[in-house]
Structures are given as structure tokens and as C-alpha cells.
Amino acid sequence: xxxxxxxxxxxxxxxxxxxxxxxxxxxxSNPNLYWYRQAAGRxxxxxxxxxGIGQISSEVPQNLSASRxxxxxxILSSKKLLLSDSGFYLCAWYAGSDYGYTFGSGxxxxxx
Amino acid sequence: xxxxxxxxxxxxxxxxxxxxxxxxxxxxxxxxxxxxxxxxNQGLQLLLKYLSGSTLVKGINGFEAxxxxxxxxxxxxxxxxxxxxxxxxxxxxxxxxxGGSNYKLxxxxxxxxxxxx
Numbered sequence: 001x002x003x004x005x006x007x008x009x010x011x012x013x014x015x016x017x018x019x020x021x022x023x024x025x026x027x028x029s030n031p032n033l034y035w036y037r038q039a040a041g042r043x044x045x046x047x048x049x050x051x052g053i054g055q056i057s058s059e060v061p062q063n064l065s066a067s068r069x070x071x072x073x074x075i076l077s078s079k080k081l082l083l084s085d086s087g088f089y090l091c092a093w094y095a096g097s098d099y100g101y102t103f104g105s106g107x108x109x110x111x112x
Numbered sequence: 113x114x115x116x117x118x119x120x121x122x123x124x125x126x127x128x129x130x131x132x133x134x135x136x137x138x139x140x141x142x143x144x145x146x147x148x149x150x151x152x153n154q155g156l157q158l159l160l161k162y163l164s165g166s167t168l169v170k171g172i173n174g175f176e177a178x179x180x181x182x183x184x185x186x187x188x189x190x191x192x193x194x195x196x197x198x199x200x201x202x203x204x205x206x207x208x209x210x211g212g213s214n215y216k217l218x219x220x221x222x223x224x225x226x227x228x229x
Contacts, residue, residue: 043220046218101146101156101217105155106153
């Protein structure tokens with residue numbers, strides 16, 4: 001079966017510290033992968049997407065970066081976190097029109 | 113470019129009452145339409161989707177939605193809600209692919225449905 005794993009579930013980090021969130025997919029190959037951020041009252045915003053290894057597209061300018069070192073691994077990073085980076089981060093993959101998107105369980109990031 | 117407008121940020125209803133959550137979209141191309149539900153501190157779960165065919169789509173948990181192309185709407189309905197339906201609901205659109213579109217989802221800002229006893 002096809003599953004998506006995302007960790008950690010919650011994270012509290014001080015301003016200026018680095019960040020690494022990981023997402024892995026099982027049961028598929030060469031998926032389209034996505035990172036979304038959900039801020040209070042602002043819905044979900046697409047941050048990055050990737051159509052293959054090493055291929056990253058950024059949707060909005062920000063303090064974050066993404067990488068795809070392996071086919072089924074998608075990483076969200078920051079060198080120095082800002083308070084405004086707080087939010088709920090969701091990884092997703094596109095499984096074709098019959099199935100649509102599958103979302104991970106999310107990471108709640110609080111920058112203090 | 114695509115956009116999604118969820119007209120109500122919060123909808124309070126009583127248990128066993130009917131509910132409608134409104135969604136309008138704009139797009140210059142044909143789209144797929146989705147409704148997702150999010151329970152507190154969890155990821156998104158697909159409720160239903162419209163790809164093609166019948167404009168009335170039935171999903172999980174007794175929800176249904178109707179695609180209205182002329183009004184560019186995709187409203188979500190349930191005839192009788194339960195306490196357990198309390199959650200945030202997101203409407204989303206994606207293009208139909210091709211031309212490097214990469215199937216990106218565009219979400220509305222969400223509607224918080226609160227079902228009261």
C-alpha cells in the first residue's frame with residue numbers, strides 16, 4: 001500500500017536555530033511531492049514541489065529551502081529560523097487523478 | 113492562475129441539522145475539485161473529489177458536493193451532521209495536468225464547522 005511518513009509531529013525551536021523536517025513515501029516510485037504550510041487563519045500555502053530527484057520548485061520567497069536526495073524522500077530545511085516560520089507543515093504526494101493527493105500527518109513547528 | 117474562495121470562515125450548527133459549506137473557484141483552465149477535512153493537529157483527509165462525469169459527487173461520512181460550472185462553485189453538503197463532524201474543511205482545486213502544470217493544489221482558507229449538541 002502507499003503511505004507517507006512525516007516527522008517529527010511537534011517541534012519547538014529557538015529563533016536562529018536550524019530546521020530539518022523529513023517526509024518519506026512508500027509504495028510508489030517517482031512521485032510528485034509537495035510541502036505546504038498552514039498558518040492560523042490563512043489556509044494552506046504551497047511552499048515547494050518536486051517532480052524528481054534533485055528537482056525543486058519554490059512557490060514563494062522565504063527563509064526555507066527543500067531538497068530531494070532520494071526518489072521518495074523530501075526534506076524541508078532552514079539555516080536560521082524566524083518567528084514567522086511557525087506553523088503546521090504538511091507533506092503531500094500526488095497519486096494520479098484517481099487518488100488525488102495524500103497528506104502526511106503534519107509537523108507543528110513553534111519558533112520561540 | 114487559480115484561486116479558491118470559501119465564503120464562510122466559521123459555521124456553527126446544531127447536531128442533526130443540515131449544513132452547507134460554500135466554495136467558489138476561479139481558473140482559466142479545466143480543473144479537478146476536492147474537499148478535505150482536517151481534525152485538530154492532524155493531516156488532511158480527502159472527503160470527495162470531482163474529476164469528471166456526474167456533477168453530484170458523494171464522499172465519505174455522508175457528505176456530498178455539487179459541481180456547478182456556470183457558477184464556478186463546488187458547495188459541500190450534509191443533510192444531518194454529528195458532533196464528530198466538528199473539524200475544519202478545505203476546498204481545493206488543481207489543474208488537469210499537462211504542460212508542466214505539476215498538479216499543484218490551491219486551497220481555500222478553510223471553514224471551521226462546529227457542531228453543537
